Amino acid sequence: MQNHPVYTDNDPQTAPSTLNLGPTHPATHGVFQNVLQLDGERIISGVSTIGYIHRAFEKIAEHRPFYQITPLTDRLNYCSSPINNMGWHMTVEKLLGIETPKRVDYLRVIVMELARISDHIVCNGVLGVDTGAFTGFLYMMEHREAIYEIYEEVCGSRLTTNIGRIGGFERNFNTIAFTKLRAFLKNFPVTLREFEALFNRNRIFVDRTKGVAAVTAEDALNYSWSGPLLRAAGVDYDVRAMNPYSSYEDFEFEVPVGENGDVYARFLVRNEEMWQSLRIIEQALTKLEKEPPHIFHADVPEFYLPPKEEVYNNMEALIYHFKIVMGELDTPTSEVYHSVEGANGELGFYLVNDGGRSPYRLHFRRPSFINYQMYAPMSRGMLLSDAIINMSSLNVIAGELDA
Amino acid sequence: MGKITNEELLKKISEKFGGQITVVGEPYGLLTIETGREQIIDILAFLKNDAVLQFIYLTDLTAIHYPGLEKSIGVIYHLHSLVNNVRVRIKVFMPEGDFHIPTATVVWEGANWMERETYDFFGVIFDGHPDLRRILNVDDMTVFPMRKEFPLEDPNRVDKKDYFFGR
Numbered sequence: 001m002q003n004h005p006v007y008t009d010n011d012p013q014t015a016p017s018t019l020n021l022g023p024t025h026p027a028t029h030g031v032f033q034n035v036l037q038l039d040g041e042r043i044i045s046g047v048s049t050i051g052y053i054h055r056a057f058e059k060i061a062e063h064r065p066f067y068q069i070t071p072l073t074d075r076l077n078y079c080s081s082p083i084n085n086m087g088w089h090m091t092v093e094k095l096l097g098i099e100t101p102k103r104v105d106y107l108r109v110i111v112m113e114l115a116r117i118s119d120h121i122v123c124n125g126v127l128g129v130d131t132g133a134f135t136g137f138l139y140m141m142e143h144r145e146a147i148y149e150i151y152e153e154v155c156g157s158r159l160t161t162n163i164g165r166i167g168g169f170e171r172n173f174n175t176i177a178f179t180k181l182r183a184f185l186k187n188f189p190v191t192l193r194e195f196e197a198l199f200n201r202n203r204i205f206v207d208r209t210k211g212v213a214a215v216t217a218e219d220a221l222n223y224s225w226s227g228p229l230l231r232a233a234g235v236d237y238d239v240r241a242m243n244p245y246s247s248y249e250d251f252e253f254e255v256p257v258g259e260n261g262d263v264y265a266r267f268l269v270r271n272e273e274m275w276q277s278l279r280i281i282e283q284a285l286t287k288l289e290k291e292p293p294h295i296f297h298a299d300v301p302e303f304y305l306p307p308k309e310e311v312y313n314n315m316e317a318l319i320y321h322f323k324i325v326m327g328e329l330d331t332p333t334s335e336v337y338h339s340v341e342g343a344n345g346e347l348g349f350y351l352v353n354d355g356g357r358s359p360y361r362l363h364f365r366r367p368s369f370i371n372y373q374m375y376a377p378m379s380r381g382m383l384l385s386d387a388i389i390n391m392s393s394l395n396v397i398a399g400e401l402d403a
Numbered sequence: 404m405g406k407i408t409n410e411e412l413l414k415k416i417s418e419k420f421g422g423q424i425t426v427v428g429e430p431y432g433l434l435t436i437e438t439g440r441e442q443i444i445d446i447l448a449f450l451k452n453d454a455v456l457q458f459i460y461l462t463d464l465t466a467i468h469y470p471g472l473e474k475s476i477g478v479i480y481h482l483h484s485l486v487n488n489v490r491v492r493i494k495v496f497m498p499e500g501d502f503h504i505p506t507a508t509v510v511w512e513g514a515n516w517m518e519r520e521t522y523d524f525f526g527v528i529f530d531g532h533p534d535l536r537r538i539l540n541v542d543d544m545t546v547f548p549m550r551k552e553f554p555l556e557d558p559n560r561v562d563k564k565d566y567f568f569g570r
Contacts, residue, residue: 050538050539051538051540054540056548058524058549059548059549059555060555062555063555094431219512221459221460222511222513223511223513224460224461224462224511235485237460237485242488243488335430336430336431336433337431337433337490337492339462346462348462348463348481350463350479350481352467360467363465365463365481370513370517372516373515373516374512402539
């Protein structure tokens, strides 16, 4: 891979042309720049430039107490922030050795699977848009709104959720949240079935996506791909199944696997994952009936931020509140790696703690960053229009790419 | 847990690289070993290609900085054996002023950007890397911002001085 190749041939008829695809190109859905050398419509070579929205999260995290790092994780993959939030909280819980009650785990699973669905809605919807079909996107977007309304009931915000606390949730799920959740479970499958009917056997869509940007399992593993991309290439690696967290071992679900790793396979894998997510949420709701309805956090007053009312009226709560906010927690000196299955791959947190106010070092293993590095090499020889839909199907989120 | 335990894993590595590795510990069940940069690529290649271990997946590559230590910057590899479902963490520390380590791109293509990121933030030179440039920061940056001596905020900014707030 060369930085900027120099061509001496000046004949405009035959000389390759340079195209700056991005950083703000309407077809790339985010801040991605690729300097492409084109021979007609075919890509000769490409160089990715990233970092346009780098915000130094890892540096900031070294100066923030644990609770103030949650909003940073929101802004990694902002299409499915709750997974990032939960992943971070679970990393801290693993460090501190906190056991969460089953009900907390199941509530977390519900929120995480909703986040996964909302992420896949955007990715697959936009893939449709890029191949020329706007309808599916509009149908699906209605349900992302429904998911955001459930978030609102649970935590008050929609996109950057900052949801949960170390040990559980900041408040219990109210009845409106459950009503909206049941309505979503009733309505969404209808649309998803409609969406699949629109696309799965659509001649135009299949012609545009099948065999495009096919990746072998060896290449995918060699490039450390994870998530739906790796599974579409035929490797059944899913963190939820392999290293279950948050009681995923209690649930029955399948890990959909594709065959040839092309754009079409990724599309199908994501669709099937939405069905599996719905299945998991249904099971979680059934399991919740057997759990005590008032429990929504672990009993760890020294780490769980107390409710404001108690802070004003209860001495212990005031002390804990102060210690938590100022980062005066007793934390072990150790290092921990924890990963969750994010919507686009294995989202890992490598936390080195020295017992101070803030992490000594925090590294995010960001799936978008690692998945995206194959983009330029794999675009070689591809048509420009294929490279565009390849990028949509990689589901790279700029916030996560640049951290 | 996986099919092979940390003890078996350690035994396999020790057989091959006996005196060249030291065990740091097993924090939260993840075997952590430390080694030198001379044999790091051999160890990575051995772990990847061994028929039993099969650490075919490079999960993560990053670095850490301990200013004041004789060997101040360390590169940290997280490997995952998808077959055995076991992870291992390998650390390689380098002496002050000589942050050179051979590149892992010869073992995994995916190490390319991870090493560029590590170079960008810590100034670790990966010898033999095909394209070692800055990746997230601007090309003409002169510092390595994740080193501990680099301040989070610009020390020259005046808008947060106490006298603006009557203190």
